[in-house]
Amino acid sequence: MAGAKTPRAKALAEQMERERAERARRRQFGIVGGLVALVVVIVVAMIVVRATRHHNPAAASAASTAIAGQVSSVPTGILDKAGSGGASAPMPISGQQALTSNGKPELLYVGAEWCPYCAAERWPLAVALSRFGKLTGLQQVRSAATDVYANTATLSFAKVSYTSKYLTFTPAEIQDVDRKPLTTLTAVQHNLFTTVGGGGFPFIDFGNRYRISTATYDPGLLKGLDQAQIAGSLAKSGNKVGTAIAGSANVITATICALTKDQPVSVCKSATIQTIERALGASG
């Protein structure tokens, strides 16, 4: 009797063992599936939250300390070596009363964050302004993705402050990357922007004596670069991008020197600036 039960008991035990193993296997795969699903859910949740925050990745954000520092401290040797860098000279303005503010010549900038030519021109303008005073509040932004020179990495002047003994800088980014209104021009600024500048971006009015109405160097040079790379190029002697920006900055610097009566001497009396300034006077 006992011998007859043993095979059945053995078979039953094996059956139970198989079922137990199967349950264990299902439990293990259940755990695996649960862990994989957890990871997927976390990633999807992050993407959904990020997407629903309506944050425009192209919107301006504060420039890093490193970038602001590189822009404001381009080595004099590199600036002098760059000369004009082939940058186009500003156009003279005639028939307008000198533009001043707080007893100092005024530099009016009108641009838009989406504008690719503004994107290029802000770099040398920031470098030049930093030679006459302290420029703070720079932001990082990219030009429009749907325009020429799409997504050009640049700095925004929308929130900058500028202190200088020699000139007043009045920046106005009037539209953001999405072409939504950002800063409203005063009646005087609007009049200068439309009559002197022709309503195009960028418009840089140097005390109503000179104007820049486009990028003074090729914006295409900045293609594929981010702000850190562009700012880093400013300290590299012989770098194509750095030389173009430094040359343009020298032209802007010389134009400002023409307004400040060559003050400060440490900036305006350099041979490079003097050479450009003389050419400016000749053309003006």
Added chain:
Amino acid sequence: MPAGEPDADTTPAGPRWACYLGPLICVVGLGASIYLTVAHYDEHVSLSCPATASINCAKVTRSPQSVIAGVPVAVLGLPFFLGMLALYSPWAWRLRSQLPGYLRLAGVSTGMVFVLYLVYVELFKINAICLWCTSVHVLTFVLFVVTLLAQASPARGATTG
């Protein structure tokens, strides 16, 4: 010894597909990590990656978050994939000990948690996605799935159970 159990001395004890797929993922991940590491240390090497408003490798790899406790994140991929490659070696699979299996699980789980952190940083702190970093993240995720399945597979159970 149950029928079908692999020879512990000569035959890898893990599922065959995992023994091939795991090392392959590790080697590809190692290659991507080497590329990211070189690009991190050599400023003349720029990552082949589009620069748009939302995709920008340089913005991610040169962000303040790209270094943790003085160690570049790009470099961390090297020990991770090298370690996982060792744990996925035939030698590790042949060991009778369950330790390599546990180490594989611990390693890939740590890697997966770190990847989730990096994805969070890209999406919410840097506001840009690095395609090369994402490729490493995807490889880590696939390795995570492979490791879990290998650990739970019947072939693995045959040797450990």
